[in-house]
Amino acid sequence: GAVVSQHPSWVICKSGTSVKIECRSLDFQATTMFWYRQFPKQSLMLMATSNEGSKATYEQGVEKDKFLINHASLTLSTLTVTSAHPEDSSFYICSSGGDTSTDNEQFFGPGTRLTVL
Amino acid sequence: DAKTTQPPSMDCAEGRAANLPCNHSTISGNEYVYWYRQIHSQGPQYIIHGLKNNETNEMASLIITEDRKSSTLILPHATLRDTAVYYCIASNTDKLIFGTGTRLQVFP
Numbered sequence: 307g308a309v310v311s312q313h314p315s316w317v318i319c320k321s322g323t324s325v326k327i328e329c330r331s332l333d334f335q336a337t338t339m340f341w342y343r344q345f346p347k348q349s350l351m352l353m354a355t356s357n358e359g360s361k362a363t364y365e366q367g368v369e370k371d372k373f374l375i376n377h378a379s380l381t382l383s384t385l386t387v388t389s390a391h392p393e394d395s396s397f398y399i400c401s402s403g404g405d406t407s408t409d410n411e412q413f414f415g416p417g418t419r420l421t422v423l
Numbered sequence: 424d425a426k427t428t429q430p431p432s433m434d435c436a437e438g439r440a441a442n443l444p445c446n447h448s449t450i451s452g453n454e455y456v457y458w459y460r461q462i463h464s465q466g467p468q469y470i471i472h473g474l475k476n477n478e479t480n481e482m483a484s485l486i487i488t489e490d491r492k493s494s495t496l497i498l499p500h501a502t503l504r505d506t507a508v509y510y511c512i513a514s515n516t517d518k519l520i521f522g523t524g525t526r527l528q529v530f531p
Contacts (some may be wrong), residue, residue, distance in 0.1 A: 350521040399466050403517045412519055414466035
């Protein structure tokens, strides 16, 4: 299957700072990537759809000015959490379908754990 | 996406088959049934998917009822490493909406 990586795997930052998380497709080109957020003991919540070369599509209730998504190339999407606060502490996961996937199978990255102090 | 309902938790003895049920009574004709699992603090892992027919791969088998209103994921010989949260998703797009899943605990 296709391989998706994320960087960093974990990050700790001070309240008010911005944090950038990278999602890379290592062996395929991804025109679409998805970003999820997961709080402890909860399920994954879809935040937005990242589209290469165009604006991201955000799910209802997700602030687009707080969670900036850039998908400037076919192998990289970035999520920037701006002015992070403790309530933004979460596990952020990206996914992509891969160029050989069938029937919309998704490949997920390993996740990035963000802790805001 | 059609709503899916899964039991919150299940136990299974190591070496035995784990049968994880999923209800998707409002599934539409072009929605696939996908199964993913998430081991603690990792990204979800694709297991299997199907539309109407039963499916089998190296990881599991998927049994879909004839009316497509429910399905069962079967792990034929569960191991301790199969302990995870298993998610059943009905979808006809590449956008996956996760429910609460079933926490499967495999014990020795």
